[in-house]
Amino acid sequence: MTIRVAIVDDHRLVREGLAKVLAATVDMEVVGACGLGSEAPALAAETKPDVLLLDIALPDMDGLDAIETVRNAAPVTRILMLSMHAEAEYAAAAVDRGASGLVGKDTSPELLADAIRAAAAGETLPVHGALTPRERDILPYIGQGLANDAIGEALGISEKTVAGHCERMMQKLDIHTRAGLVAYARRIGL
């Protein structure tokens, strides 16, 4: 059975390239594509795809916020988020809001096809390494380049507690230096 796929990604080159790649996959058919989050519900309602690939970084709205509007417009459509990095932070939030999971753009076309098949079958992709709310509170301060004592002061907790949170985050995220953690914090821009 052919899986009908639609794509929402603001980068035209990526969108059309991806469409070409998926169209060449035997059990898939690309039924539509658009570049804005605000266009996604209409696209989903008109084409009723089995799976909608939804980029998380859209110019007009947060891709995570588009999940709900798409679900309202096409309740049978499964939503698979696309992201530059498969950050667990976003994967957890996406699944919470009803998406089937999140796939990083550094995934191979074969693995993307597997994820699309799983989503079409109603499966939810596993999420690893999501941060706790407290860790999420601390992260923006880390992104500013602050030391643990300064962060502790800002949040009214001890330097030691901050250090413990940092250590656990680095373990979870497989980051081995403070500089790496600062870069991560700035990249995901909480």
Place this chain on the structure above:
Amino acid sequence: MRGGSASKENEPIGTLSPFLSVVARHTIPIMTPTRVVLADDHVLVRSGVRALLLAAGMDVIAEAKDGRELLACVRELHPDIALVDLSMPLLDGFEAARRIPIVSPETRVIVLSMHHDPRYADRAGLLGVWAYITKDDAPDRLVDAIRRVATGERLLEPKQTAPETLSPREREVLQLIVEGKKNVEIADVMKRSVHTVRNHRARLMRKLGVRTAAELVAVADAQGLVCLAGPRGET
């Protein structure tokens, strides 16, 4: 084994074997498909762009997932065009673009980036990049740019050389620090001693006026010295 010459009279130019296309380069260069090396750290993006270029009759002879792999490909294959993403691990697109003419003078660099920041295009122009295309451009525009650059047309004006605050080596070290690498790992990637890496790091911190590695990353990102492209696009 590059045989099959028996049927060469009947073969259309576009599907010449690699061996024959080398011959063709010198006799009918205009008919030779443009040889492109494609560098981007995202497999899905690479696969998509490759599919688009193949459909336009271009020859994607290699793909690279970071700047160092790209330099190795270019050094070996001497492509007509290197299509280069800016945010790449280990060595970013800027530094790769700066070095490509050194390892392969005949290769022309086109940047393919998601960044619209005019400072990035300016910096690319400064490095002698031939064209700057963004990922939300139409596929036709990319194909057109590759064709024009391949015939020698510059689409990006080479800018006046501005004084660079950081040396190329310092930029290299900075990127690897931002990627969360320790001194010994940086030394390994750059094939330099840990001592040298420490010196670069100290100079970097002095130049940017910071005391810790954490501040270094925050300041370098705020000044646009590194490409910290996140899942939400431009930073």
